[in-house]
Amino acid sequence: MTGDYREALELTTLDTLDDKKTPDTIPAQRETVINSVPIDTPVTMQSIIKNIKNIKNMGSENITNHQIKHIIAQAVRDGTIIKSSNILDGRRRLYRRTGVMG
Incomplete structure (x- = not known):
């Protein structure tokens, strides 16, 4: 592994296969x-990862970590x-316009 991005991508694709x-x-x-x-609830990456771990622990579906990254990105x-x-930026804009922190 030379650290090349394309090589890493090929390896992860093979892992999925x-x-x-x-x-x-x-x-x-x-x-x-x-x-x-x-x-x-406002969704953060921490809550998503926690929910994904719960799904993996249930054992109903065998999702690889690589697929989880693609699922989140999509x-x-x-x-x-x-x-x-983005949630924080939206709240800041709302506060500037209305004076109410949403």
Whole structure:
């Protein structure tokens, strides 16, 4: 391993293939992870990781750490998960406009 990003990416792709997971199962796992997060609470990475660990401990699905990273990244891109820094920025803007900290 030379530390090259592409080489690391190839290795993680091979790890995923070794788990005998087909791409068809990944969206279902993603839904499981996202649905496990309570909707009424602000979502931070810590709460997501805690929920994912709970899912892995249940043993209902065998999700690799590599797939978890992809699930979180995709959810952030979709807007399903709001990064904690974005929540704080939104609250600051709200406070500046209204004087109320949301």
